[in-house]
Amino acid sequence: MKIKCIAVDDEPLALELLSKFITQTSFLELIGKFSNAIEALGFINQNEVQLIFMDIQMPDLSGMELARILDGKKNSEKTRIIFCTAYHQFAIEGYKVEALDYLLKPYSYEDFLAAATKAYQYFDRVKDSEILTTPRESASSPEYIFLKVEYQLVKVMLKDITHVEAYKDYVKVHLKSKPNPLLSLTSMKNMEELLPSDKFMRVHRSFIVALDHIDSVAKNVIHIGNHQIAVGDMYKDQFLEFLSRWMN
Known part of the structure; x- marks a missing residue:
């Protein structure tokens, strides 16, 4: 289209x-x-x-x-x-x-x-x-975003994103369907604005996680598949609020 x-x-x-x-x-x-x-x-x-x-x-x-x-x-x-x-x-x-x-x-x-x-x-x-x-x-409820990857725009389904990781001037977008992350020239701030807040949360200056893909949480460490992501101090209150709702 x-x-x-x-x-x-x-x-x-x-x-x-x-x-x-x-x-x-x-x-x-x-x-x-x-x-x-x-x-x-x-x-x-x-x-x-x-x-x-x-x-x-x-x-x-x-x-x-x-x-x-x-x-x-x-x-x-x-x-x-x-x-x-x-x-x-x-x-x-x-x-x-x-x-x-x-x-x-x-x-x-x-x-x-x-x-x-x-x-x-x-x-x-x-x-x-x-x-x-x-x-x-x-x-309010998008199903996908477009990311600039090298010299093309790539359509990425939101349900496929497990987490986003800061990497120098880029971000790594980790997907459930692919072994290697997509490398996109953008900022974490832009990704935070682009991703719907009811499905994604920034938990560290270098990480945004997909809430539906969290497998477990132990001692302020989030487990998503084989990845372990620490919750940063400035994001703990917001994450603990989500966690209290998740456990009820």
Whole structure:
């Protein structure tokens, strides 16, 4: 499945970077790029656009104003928005127009990919179930993520991940189905944000564990298969709270 996208930003360099990120993401298709929201609106009215990556502060018509116009249109749920802006104070307004995500400039490709993955999961659920849900409902229970591994994006099922381990500038994603972990150029912080908090927990500055894959716990050491993972001091309270619920 490819998602039909447009990029909208009045800053030429920001527009080119956004277009580059869209183009290099395998499940996105860039069908237009615009330096103002009025031109973008004209294009949207004449073409099928599923996803808009858009700045907020633009002359004549702002990104937020365009979002409100689209929100009032029939079948507006078929077009979703990811805001890309340098101003964090618009986050609440973005939530009100049901934006899928909110990228704060300057953002990395890893940040962009995490937001794009949310969009992929949203449209995939709409396609499979034929029931249009809100972005918040669809984003709450993802089944997979996309990881940048070498020069490709790899789809990884969440139920296959046993734990994530920090490794220099990379992370090792350990899978139940493979003997060797996937090595991805991203940060533990980004992985922590990408993985659903009801299924994964950070227990150490160097480890995130899949709660369903924990085999046993003894003296603040988690056992997952043949792996032993110590619970760090700053994460003990949160883990003990989970453990108390797990034992009841």
